[in-house]
């Protein structure tokens with residue numbers, strides 16, 4: 156992760172500078188000083204290009220004079236609308252402009268409060284993310300990763316203090332993105348387990364259930380999905396005990412299908428490679444636990460991830476097979492590609508049964524149908540509890556990891572009645588995300604629960620306001636902030 160330092164707002168004498176300012180009004184502070192030092196080149200460039208310091212918009216001014224290589228003007232938008240989310244987006248934009256030029260730079264944020272300067276730093280870090288593990292040589296014209304950025308602001312000590320917890324969140328987001336970006340041959344359940352064990356360094360307790368342990372617990376649905384793969388499945392339990400001794404924890408559960416071929420109900424070849432990201436729910440849970448532990452959140456939290464590979468083989472699960480879940484209910488598996496709900500059925504039941512949590516939120520790249528409903532802008536929110544759903548929705552708007560609540564009428568459950576078992580694992584194309592959610596609901600007992608279908612938001616084909624192209628880390632900032640706002644202390 157890129158190094159962030161904070162300094163006072165005196166301007167560097169040369170090099171690359173990104174300078175943040177709000178829209179409306181004449182240039183002030185550092186911007187006015189820098190503009191004067193370069194003979195008004197900045198205001199002339201802004202005028203010539205119609206640049207008005209709108210939020211997260213940039214204007215690059217090359218060699219404006221006085222020894223500067225380039226100055227990037229970054230908009231903060233209207234001051235009365237400036238909040239942490241806007242500051243982050245400006246930071247992301249600054250990082251993009253800086254990394255075009257080289258590996259370091261200064262971001263000047265002199266006109267804003269210290270906590271907003273810290274959010275600018277968070278944006279700079281999130282925008283600088285790259286996954287370079289498998290490059291042995293740089294791409295043509297690549298200046299290399301941003302390695303060090305100094306944020307110049309009015310009160311660097313206060314900004315540094317506000318950055319401390321945010322840096323833990325950034326590390327959680329990076330961990331999530333790294334896991335999602337890994338190719339499926341490099342990250343099968345045992346390797347995923349190893350990556351989670353590293354959280355012990357942060358004070359997280361980690362416990363692993365192997366195939367035998369899951370067999371004893373009756374995880375017939377999860378094990379049915381796993382049986383076609385040579386890679387053994389795992390359920391991994393993470394615990395962060397930062398709250399009152401013995402107080403009921405909050406719980407996060409993730410779908411961790413390290414590759415989803417569809418199984419015998421095999422997927423079409425085109426785009427199948429993207430199914431290496433079918434563990435993004437589990438990655439978000441791991442990233443969230445890392446964020447909470449990294450900033451020593453005053454909460455008891457458990458994260459539980461079900462890790463399996465959905466493959467074909469002579470021993471793979473067949474369409475029509477019946478499995479028995481840990482909850483005791485039987486399921487007729489009519490489509491082996493509807494595997495996420497089978498994995499989650501056992502893990503959700505186990506989590507509520509063992510930990511009796513205050514609430515349980517699961518994340519899963521569960522259905523293609525949610526991408527049809529909501530596109531890539533919002534994840535689907537399904538819940539049996541209005542209070543929890545409200546907390547998630549509100550935090551989604553604040554962090555930009557936006558949700559949209561979907562219906563859960565009892566009548567949808569009728570579509571999951573099987574001829575020979577308690578449930579079948581598909582409900583037909585109409586309302587496909589909703590029947591998937593109703594299936595999960597059968598395994599949560601009466602615990603306050605929410606399911607986030609992140610199939611459209613975990614991975615992006617073009618850069619967004621918070622992430623470069625590729626893995627977004629969706630869910631980590633959302634859940635970390637929801638815990639901080641409503642469940643800590």
Ligand code: BES
Nearest residue numbers: 490492493494520521522523524581610
């Ligand atoms: N992992 C997929 C869902 C998915 C699709 C995630 C596209 C990301 C992008 C899931 O396991 C799946 O295959 N769902 C099926 C369910 C169907 C067989 C009922 C789907 O959505 O087609």
Ligand code: MN
Nearest residue numbers: 415492493494
């Ligand atoms: Mn599938």
Ligand code: ZN
Nearest residue numbers: 412415433495
């Ligand atoms: Zn899947």
